[in-house]
Amino acid sequence: MSVIENVSRRRFVQGALAGGVLILAARYAPRLLRAAGEPTSPTAVEPSLWMAIASDGTVTIVAHRSEMGCGSRTALPLVVADELDADWSRVKIDQAIGDPKYGDQDTDGSHSVRSSFDLMRQVGGAGRAMLITAAAAQWNVSAKDCTTEPHFVVHRSSGRKLGYGELAAAAAKLPVPKTEDLKLKSRSEWRYIGKESNSLFDLADMVTGKAIFGMDATMPGMVFASIEHPPVLGQKIKSYDDKAALKVPGVKQTLTIDTVKPPHQFQPLGGVAVIADNTWAAFKGRKSLKIEWDSSPHSVYNSAAYRKTLEATSQKPGKVVRNIGDVDAIFAKGGKIIEAEYYAPHLAHVSMEPPVAVAEYRDGKVLAWAPTQNPQAVQDTIATALGIKKEDVTCHVTLLGGGFGRKSKPDQVAEAAVLSKQLGKPVKVVWTREDDIRFDFFHSVAAMYMKAAIGANGKPTAWLQRSVFPPIDSTFDATATYGDGEMGLGWNNLPFDIPNHRAENGPAEYHVRIGWLRSVANIYHAFAIQSFADELAKSANQDSVEYLLGLIGPPRIVNLEHKADDAEEAKLFPLDTARLRRVVEIAADKSGWGKRSIGKGRGLGIAAHRSFLTYVATVVEVEVDNKGQVHIPGVWTAVDAGTVVSPDNVRNQFEGAAVFGTSLALFGEITATNGVIDQSNFNNYPITRMNRGPRQISVHIVESEAPPAGVGEPGVPPFAPALYNAVFAATGKRVRELPLSKTKLV
Amino acid sequence: MIRLKVNGKESTFDGDPDMPLLWYLRDVAGLTGTKFGCGMSLCGACTVHQNGEAIRSCTTAMKDVGGAEITTIEGIAPMHPVQKAWMEVKVPQCGYCQTGQIMQAIAMLKVNKNPTDQDIDTVMSGNLCRCGTYSRIRAAIHQAAKETA
Numbered sequence: 001m002s003v004i005e006n007v008s009r010r011r012f013v014q015g016a017l018a019g020g021v022l023i024l025a026a027r028y029a030p031r032l033l034r035a036a037g038e039p040t041s042p043t044a045v046e047p048s049l050w051m052a053i054a055s056d057g058t059v060t061i062v063a064h065r066s067e068m069g070c071g072s073r074t075a076l077p078l079v080v081a082d083e084l085d086a087d088w089s090r091v092k093i094d095q096a097i098g099d100p101k102y103g104d105q106d107t108d109g110s111h112s113v114r115s116s117f118d119l120m121r122q123v124g125g126a127g128r129a130m131l132i133t134a135a136a137a138q139w140n141v142s143a144k145d146c147t148t149e150p151h152f153v154v155h156r157s158s159g160r161k162l163g164y165g166e167l168a169a170a171a172a173k174l175p176v177p178k179t180e181d182l183k184l185k186s187r188s189e190w191r192y193i194g195k196e197s198n199s200l201f202d203l204a205d206m207v208t209g210k211a212i213f214g215m216d217a218t219m220p221g222m223v224f225a226s227i228e229h230p231p232v233l234g235q236k237i238k239s240y241d242d243k244a245a246l247k248v249p250g251v252k253q254t255l256t257i258d259t260v261k262p263p264h265q266f267q268p269l270g271g272v273a274v275i276a277d278n279t280w281a282a283f284k285g286r287k288s289l290k291i292e293w294d295s296s297p298h299s300v301y302n303s304a305a306y307r308k309t310l311e312a313t314s315q316k317p318g319k320v321v322r323n324i325g326d327v328d329a330i331f332a333k334g335g336k337i338i339e340a341e342y343y344a345p346h347l348a349h350v351s352m353e354p355p356v357a358v359a360e361y362r363d364g365k366v367l368a369w370a371p372t373q374n375p376q377a378v379q380d381t382i383a384t385a386l387g388i389k390k391e392d393v394t395c396h397v398t399l400l401g402g403g404f405g406r407k408s409k410p411d412q413v414a415e416a417a418v419l420s421k422q423l424g425k426p427v428k429v430v431w432t433r434e435d436d437i438r439f440d441f442f443h444s445v446a447a448m449y450m451k452a453a454i455g456a457n458g459k460p461t462a463w464l465q466r467s468v469f470p471p472i473d474s475t476f477d478a479t480a481t482y483g484d485g486e487m488g489l490g491w492n493n494l495p496f497d498i499p500n501h502r503a504e505n506g507p508a509e510y511h512v513r514i515g516w517l518r519s520v521a522n523i524y525h526a527f528a529i530q531s532f533a534d535e536l537a538k539s540a541n542q543d544s545v546e547y548l549l550g551l552i553g554p555p556r557i558v559n560l561e562h563k564a565d566d567a568e569e570a571k572l573f574p575l576d577t578a579r580l581r582r583v584v585e586i587a588a589d590k591s592g593w594g595k596r597s598i599g600k601g602r603g604l605g606i607a608a609h610r611s612f613l614t615y616v617a618t619v620v621e622v623e624v625d626n627k628g629q630v631h632i633p634g635v636w637t638a639v640d641a642g643t644v645v646s647p648d649n650v651r652n653q654f655e656g657a658a659v660f661g662t663s664l665a666l667f668g669e670i671t672a673t674n675g676v677i678d679q680s681n682f683n684n685y686p687i688t689r690m691n692r693g694p695r696q697i698s699v700h701i702v703e704s705e706a707p708p709a710g711v712g713e714p715g716v717p718p719f720a721p722a723l724y725n726a727v728f729a730a731t732g733k734r735v736r737e738l739p740l741s742k743t744k745l746v
Numbered sequence: 747m748i749r750l751k752v753n754g755k756e757s758t759f760d761g762d763p764d765m766p767l768l769w770y771l772r773d774v775a776g777l778t779g780t781k782f783g784c785g786m787s788l789c790g791a792c793t794v795h796q797n798g799e800a801i802r803s804c805t806t807a808m809k810d811v812g813g814a815e816i817t818t819i820e821g822i823a824p825m826h827p828v829q830k831a832w833m834e835v836k837v838p839q840c841g842y843c844q845t846g847q848i849m850q851a852i853a854m855l856k857v858n859k860n861p862t863d864q865d866i867d868t869v870m871s872g873n874l875c876r877c878g879t880y881s882r883i884r885a886a887i888h889q890a891a892k893e894t895a
Contacts, residue, residue, distance in 0.1 A: 069839035199833070200838065203838060206844055207824075207833055207848060208819065208822075209778070209780070213842055215781060215842075224773070280766060352789065352874065352877075353783075354783075399841065401781070401840050401842025402842060403840075430782070433784045433785060655878060656839055660878050689872075690884070691867040692871075693878070
């Protein structure tokens with residue numbers, strides 16, 4: 001239950017909202033908690049959404065989520081503005097600092113719109129109702145006879161109008177209507193939600209260079225720091241010599257940061273910081289440092305050997321995370337059995353803006369500006385690092401030059417705070433691209449083992465899948481070897497119609513920091529499942545699309561009762577195979593599947609995957625030239641993300657997902673030798689350039705009135721398997737490891 | 747003392763002559779529209795114009811730009827047809843690389859007023875976008891070319 005409050009006359013309203021005359025704040029118990037019977041009294045949860053109308057009519061809406069390219073900062077206020085019936089050109093967005101009063105601010109998991117949609121509509125709707133009541137009182141007419149047009153209340157019969165700014169003071173004296181009494185707009189009345197005309201709030205600033213990213217944040221009197229981190233996770237400084245570094249013009253001094261102890265969480269890695277009066281001097285000084293490092297247990301990390309360990313584990317029974325029927329009994333009967341192993345390497349995020357932050361420690365308090373997906377994690381991390389209270393950490397959020405999950409982990413912000421405390425002045429920490437790639441929280445390496453028994457009609461009668469990877473949990477618990485969180489990411493919710501099915505997870509130890517990367521474990525899980533599905537189709541000599549539809553089976557709600565944690569989510573967002581079938585059919589149709597001849601050396605591949613509650617199917621067309629190089633003439637993606645706020649932005653996200661998918665399918669691979677990461681910049685960790693990306697990307701959004709689901713991530717998982725299946729169609733070569741550059745195709 | 751013109755303004759620099767132009771622009775001149783992405787001319791986020799031609803400011807030392815006319819994104823009068831096309835096509839996602847993309851595109855359209863897809867690919871493949879906005883960049887360049895034709 002949400003409770004909207006009129007806080008217009010509260011003294012605690014500060015910052016951009018302080019000029020507001022009518023100010024509304026919404027207390028919000030997240031829907032899922034609410035349904036689970038968690039505390040819902042008004043005192044149990046703090047206000048999480050704020051909106052103010054000033055006497056000049058300016059509407060200020062707080063964006064409590066970060067903007068990293070997915071459009072959250074625009075989409076959330078747009079929904080409020082729609083229900084308020086505000087003129088979007090008179091709306092200002094106030095980016096929230098990190099504060100638990102805003103509820104969950106972690107911009108990840110593709111859930112910004114999904115988690116806040118209803119509340120935002122209610123806040124806007126409450127404001128509109130109060131403005132109408134205020135106008136009706138002034139005119140001495142019934143509120144029922146009044147309506148709104150953007151930024152005005154209108155009396156229907158007389159045509160009289162009053163602006164929102166003129167009405168704000170009177171509306172501020174009114175009680176807030178009860179949520180259940182609010183009459184929200186019908187879908188047909190929406191002015192902004194679902195409209196093609198929506199564009200990013202910061203668009204003009206982005207194309208003129210005025211947009212302020214973390215890299216652009218400054219504080220008066222700040223110095224610049226570049227940090228030489230331990231090459232191997234956990235190494236301590238044995239000794240270091242900074243004489244040459246200190247001779248570099250602009251270098252002021254060096255400082256050390258203690259090496260992180262496990263669990264490393266988001267704490268600074270440690271190392272030697274070069275402090276200078278500009279970024280370049282700090283970089284240059286660092287090159288002259290001579291550091292001798294101690295040993296680390298992670299020096300044993302060699303990717304080739306580690307892969308063998310993962311693959312050996314994947315051959316052994318693991319922890320069962322879902323079980324239907326009895327796969328062992330079916331396998332014991334013999335008959336046609338197909339097995340396959342898949343492998344996916346570590347990946348690095350490489351957002352175009354490397355990690356960066358500026359922070360000042362003064363009088364026991366920290367002020368930080370950072371491109372962070374999670375300003376509350378900044379508060380927690382700095383509080384732990386410096387032994388202060390999290391309330392004493394203020395984190396302002398800049399625009400993010402990409403995030404992809406890396407910037408939910410604020411180690412570099414804590415570095416700035418730790419150094420500022422030592423120096424007594426503000427510090428800007430700038431990571432080089434080499435730092436970014438070598439010291440990432442890596443997307444996990446993974447090995448998957450698949451086994452199926454095939455029935456008379458070519459369809460599996462039993463399907464076993466086992467996934468092994470060092471888990472993200474190892475970041476928070478150094479002893480963790482199983483990935484409980486990763487199981488819900490495309491592994492314990494296989495939407496196939498197979499009478500006997502078991503999904504398992506095997507253990508693996510971490511040697512580098514493991515973290516979330518856009519769509520996370522869905523990447524390797526969808527790769528294994530959707531590749532294996534295609535292998536079975538081809539083995540049965542059946543069309544890949546028809547076979548995939550057969551695996552998905554008839555329209556139904558998939559029973560996910562074994563996922564007790566997600567029971568409430570499953571009620572609101574049931575896994576509906578009709579929606580999955582529909583995206584498969586649309587993607588196939590749009591690509592001309594089976595209807596056109598595409599020529600020698602070319603092939604089409606399909607894959608479908610539901611993640612972040614969104615159904616996606618992708619067809620990729622490849623052309624493999626006589627040198628074995630893969631070109632991508634076309635990509636057709638069908639998306640059912642429920643209700644969509646900004647369709648053009650959704651298309652942009654899925655176009656981008658195809659390019660992101662191309663990077664990881666064709667080139668992406670991070671490896672380690674004796675614990676040291678082998679890659680360092682875009683020369684040896686390439687990402688897709690324009691000339692290697694898909695020539696055409698066509699995104700079809702399924703019209704839906706279902707609740708909004710995720711859009712930032714779900715485009716990524718089906719891309720790689722669709723491309724690999726296309727490569728098989730083009731060449732007859734079945735490749736079972738990412739990336740494709742490791743396999744010679746001719 | 748190095749003398750140069752930045753966005754039409756006479757400027758001098760007497761710091762480390764090895765300092766890349768990028769860091770002079772950002773840390774000394776306060777022009778932060780030019781971005782740092784790789785430091786090795788691999789990504790193009792730092793693209794500016796030297797005497798009208800696109801260069802990578804992250805690997806161009808201050809000692810090599812004496813007497814040069816440098817134009818950054820701040821020196822482009824908005825809305826340039828390329829910027830306008832970028833807005834109409836709604837190219838950006840995070841926006842970080844886009845100033846470099848725009849500077850590269852403006853320089854290209856000066857010498858090639860009607861580029862083909864192939865021309866665009868050849869010139870623009872030096873500019874990385876991790877969000878993956880390439881198909882929109884291509885469309886925006888075609889649109890800008892049409893408008894300026």
